Amino acid sequence: MTQLFFWLDILGTAVFAISGVLVAAKAGMDPFGAIILGVMTAVGGGTIRDIILDHGPIFWVTDSTDLVVAIVVSMISILFIRYTSFINYPKWILSSFDAVGLSVFVGIGVNKAIASDVNGLVAICMGVLTGVGGGVLRDVLAREVPMVFRVDIYATACIAGGMVHVSAYEYFGLNLENSMLLGMVTILTIRFLAICWHLQLPTVSAKHKQ
Structure with a gap:
């Protein structure tokens, strides 16, 4: 199971x-900017989480596997985008x-937060932050409204998954x-339903009197 994870x-x-590289390409960034955006998207959420939890060395400092993967994949993606039509990929893939x-x-x-002995609500928040934090940093740097703040059902899926995770552990006695x-x-069920059926949350808009 550990190997699967x-x-x-x-x-x-x-x-x-x-x-991250795809967003950088659409924003017209140079290769250095694309690598930075790709790496930040991949490890940004976990970095912020470890800083908030005061978890000692940030995860990619003690084990650089994720950092190396993010750098290498970002560089390969730049080459694909430069020499192929990779940027025109089917969105659902x-x-x-x-x-x-x-x-x-x-x-x-969520698991790291639980290991830090925080309460269930904080654990859910740390799980959501880990999932969406990098994407928020990516979109802010690319001067876009972060996807998590738009109508797509994204953060909502993370919250639901975090609640199930914490509840199963704290109230039903399942192992981590x-x-x-x-x-x-x-999370997968909600996201796949949202992708297949184009499910969206309603927008927040004020009605103006004529």
Whole structure:
């Protein structure tokens, strides 16, 4: 099971790095900017989480696997975009892989928070931050409204998955691995339904009197 989580983490890191490079390409950034955006998307959420939790050395400092994967995938993505039509990929492909990475990152964030002996609400928040933090940094640097703040059902899926994860562990006595799996399944289900059926949250808009 641990090996499965490891490879899913690698997959999530790679997909998040690709999404950062794609945003950089659309914004007309140079290769250095694209690598920075790719790496920040991949490891940004976990970095912020570790800083908030005062978790000692940030995760990619003690084990640089995710950092290396993010850099290498970002560089390869730049070459693909430069010499192929990779940027015109079908949107559902990256969205589907992104859903897998998102579910793993949220689960890792919740587990790390629980290990830091915080309450359930904080654990959920740390899971959501781990999942969406890098994407928020990516979009802010690219001068876009972060996807998590738009109508797509994204952060909502993370919150639901985090709640299932924490509830399964704290109230139903499941171990962390099985609790994480339940949370991941919840996130994947909501995200895949949103992708397939184009589900969206209503926008917040004020009605102006004529």
